[in-house]
Amino acid sequence: MTARIGVVTFPGSLDDRDAARAVKIAGAEPVSLWHGEPDLHGVDAVVLPGGFSYGDYLRCGAIARFAPVMGTIVKAATDDGLPVLGICNGFQILCESHLLPGALTRNQHLHFRNRDQKLRISSADTAWTSAYEKDQEILIPVKNGEGCYVADEKTLDGLESSGRVIARYVGGNPNGSLRDIAGITNAAGNVVGLMPHPEHAVEELTGPSVDGLGFFTSVLQKLVTT
Amino acid sequence: MARVVVDVMLKPEILDPQGQAIANALPTLGFSAITAVRQGKRFEVEVDGEITDEVLAEVTRAAGTLLSNPVIEDFAVRAEGDEPAEVDVPAVAVVTAPATDADAADVKAAAAESSTAEKSDADGPA
Numbered sequence: 001m002t003a004r005i006g007v008v009t010f011p012g013s014l015d016d017r018d019a020a021r022a023v024k025i026a027g028a029e030p031v032s033l034w035h036g037e038p039d040l041h042g043v044d045a046v047v048l049p050g051g052f053s054y055g056d057y058l059r060c061g062a063i064a065r066f067a068p069v070m071g072t073i074v075k076a077a078t079d080d081g082l083p084v085l086g087i088c089n090g091f092q093i094l095c096e097s098h099l100l101p102g103a104l105t106r107n108q109h110l111h112f113r114n115r116d117q118k119l120r121i122s123s124a125d126t127a128w129t130s131a132y133e134k135d136q137e138i139l140i141p142v143k144n145g146e147g148c149y150v151a152d153e154k155t156l157d158g159l160e161s162s163g164r165v166i167a168r169y170v171g172g173n174p175n176g177s178l179r180d181i182a183g184i185t186n187a188a189g190n191v192v193g194l195m196p197h198p199e200h201a202v203e204e205l206t207g208p209s210v211d212g213l214g215f216f217t218s219v220l221q222k223l224v225t226t
Numbered sequence: 227m228a229r230v231v232v233d234v235m236l237k238p239e240i241l242d243p244q245g246q247a248i249a250n251a252l253p254t255l256g257f258s259a260i261t262a263v264r265q266g267k268r269f270e271v272e273v274d275g276e277i278t279d280e281v282l283a284e285v286t287r288a289a290g291t292l293l294s295n296p297v298i299e300d301f302a303v304r305a306e307g308d309e310p311a312e313v314d315v316p317a318v319a320v321v322t323a324p325a326t327d328a329d330a331a332d333v334k335a336a337a338a339e340s341s342t343a344e345k346s347d348a349d350g351p352a
Contacts, residue, residue: 059295066292096295103298105236108243150240150298176241 003223005216006033006043008073010064014051015087015199022199023047026216035067044223045083045127046073048090050143050197060104060146061092074099077191083127083219084191088144091183091193100184100193101159102151107144108176116208117142117196118170119182123163126189127222131214138211142174142182142196149177149184149195159184166192228277229306230285234294235266269293270306277305 005023007030009016020030031043035053040046053064064070074097076082086094094100107113118139121132132138151159156179159165167183175195183194198212236242242264249263271288273281286303294301 058292062292062295095297101297103295105240105298106243108241110243110247148241152239176243 003028003045003220004031004041004043005029005219006031006040006046008033008035008046008048008069010035010051010053010067012052012055013049013089015049015197016051018197019047019049019087019199022202022212022216025202026213026220028216028220033069035064035069038068038072040069040072040076040082045085045219046077047199048073048084048086048093049199050088050090053089053093056089056146059092059096061089061094061096064089064093065096070097077186081188081190083222085128085215085219086191086193087197087199088147088195091195092146094191094193099191100186101155102149102184104146104195105148105150106146107148107174112143112145113147113174114141114143115174116140117172117174117182119167119196120170121167123166123185125163126166126185126192126218128185128192128194128215128218129166130221131218137170138201138214139209140196140198140201140212141208144175144195147175147177147195149175149181151178156181162187167194167196228273228275228281230271230273230277230282230303231306232269232271232285232289232293232301232303233266234269234289234299234301235264237298237300240298267293 005028007016007020007023009032020032023030031041033040033046053061057063070093073082073084077084077099084094092104095103116139118137121129121134121136121138124130124132124134164185164187165181166185168180169177169182173180182196183192185192198215201207201209201212204210245264248265249260252260271285282303282305289301289303290296
C-alpha cells in the first residue's frame with residue numbers, strides 16, 4: 001500500500017503544492033490537510049510547509065500553532081510517534097508548538113535571504129534524514145526573513161551532545177543562526193524542523209539539485225520498515 | 227470597559243537586530259546621546275468591567291500562551307494608567323531631544339492642516 005503523507009495548508013501557506021509534489025515524486029500519496037479541520041484522515045506522516053501562515057502576524061507560526069489541525073498533530077507526534085517535517089514556516093510552527101526547542105527570529109542582517117545553500121547533514125538517524133549519509137553535503141534553496149535559530153547555551157549544548165542537530169549551513173550562514181544550525185529534531189527523531197527548502201530541490205528542471213528528495217524518501221523508507 | 231497593557235520584550239540575551247538597526251540610524255539624525263535601542267511590542271487588551279486580580283491573571287495567562295514566546299521573550303502586565311515599575315523617565319526628556327524646534331513647527335503645521343481638513347469635512351454636504 002502506498003504511504004499517505006499529509007501536507008497542511010494554513011491561510012498564507014506558500015509551498016504546500018511543492019511539498020505535495022515532492023511527496024508524489026518520492027513515491028507516496030500526498031493528502032491535503034486543512035488547518036481548520038482536526039482530522040488527519042489517517043495519514044502516515046505530515047509535512048508543515050513553508051510560507052507565511054496567518055501573515056506572520058504576532059510572530060511567525062504563533063497563530064498557526066493553535067489551528068485545530070495542530071492540536072491533533074502535536075498529540076500524534078508526541079504520543080504515537082507520527083513523523084512530522086516542518087519546513088521554514090513549518091519549522092517556526094514546530095518551535096512555537098514546543099515540539100522542538102528554541103525559536104526562529106529575524107535574520108541577523110535583517111535582509112530576506114534567497115539563494116541556493118549548501119548544507120551538511122549532521123544526523124542521518126531521524127525519520128526524515130535516513131536516506132542521507134552523516135556529513136553528506138547537499139545543495140537546496142534557502143529563502144527566509146526570520147530564519148535565525150536561537151536557543152540558550154544549555155539547549156544548544158544538549159542538542160549537539162545528543163545528535164539532534166540534523167543539518168548545518170556550510171559556505172556561509174544565511175541568517176545568523178547560532179552554531180550554523182539549519183535543522184533540528186526532537187528526542188525521538190520523528191519530528192524534524194528545517195529552515196531551507198528540500199521540496200524545491202526534487203527535479204532537475206526547477207531545482208539546483210535533486211538533493212532535497214532524500215527527506216521525503218527517508219520517511220517512506222521508515223514507513224515501509226515499521 | 228477597561229484596558230490592560232502587556233509589554234513584550236526580547237530577553238536581554240537574545241540579539242535584537244531591529245533595535246540595533248534603529249540605534250545605528252539615530253546618530254545620522256543627530257540623536258547622538260542614544261547608545262542602544264531594543265524594540266518590543268505593546269498590546270492594549272480591552273476587558274469588560276473592572277480590572278480585578280482575576281482579570282489580570284487571565285491576561286497574564288494569555289500573555290504567556292500567545293502574546294509572547296517565553297523561549298525568547300519576557301512580558302509585563304499592568305492595568306492601563308498604572309505606570310510600569312521599571313520605567314522612570316521624566317516627560318520633559320522628549321523636549322530635550324535635538325531637532326525639536328523644527329519638529330515642533332512641523333507638528334504645529336500638521337495639526338493646523340488636519341484641523342482645517344476636519345472642519346471642511348464637517349462643513350461638507352451631508
